[in-house]
Amino acid sequence: MEFNGTFFAAIISFLAFVFIMNKMLYEPVRKIVNARNNFIDENYGLANKNNSKADELSKERDEKLAESKENARGKYNEILTGFKNRRTEIVQDAQNKSHEELEQAYSNLNNVSNEAKENLKWKMTDLANDIVEKVLGYRSNVQGFNNDKINEILYSEVKK
DSSP, rough: OOOOHHHHHHHHHHHHHHHHHIIIIIIIHHHHHHHHHHHHHHHHHHHHHHHHHHHHHHHHHHHHHHHHHHHHHHHHHHHHHHHHHHHHHHHHHHHHHHHOOOOOHHHHHHHHHHHHHHHHHHHHHHHOOOOOOOHHHOOOOOOOHHHHHHHHHHHHHHHH
């Protein structure tokens, strides 16, 4: 192989071609590729940062939601306990009132019964005199009723 001027001219023209191609084609393409890589890396980093921020916000939201649920559950139980206590008070008051009214009714019933029995005792004498008059034909005053026996009959408990 001979190294003459053509060989050196070919080498020089090849090197000039590579230099020109590098300046005109490869270097702009390399800059575009680097710019795109930088753009992608920046956006990837920003996306990772936003994902971690979203995860933190989601975790914070879940914690606040759990806390709110717990507070709501506590308030619900507190209100429910208050209503149960109030219901117990109302029922107890109603029972006491009905018991008092029942006692009052029994007392009134006893008073009415005793008044009726006393009226009946006085009318027994009149009835006895009326019966004697019808049987004997003249009016006499029957006396001497045994009040103890009458009281025993009138005031004894009714046997079932």
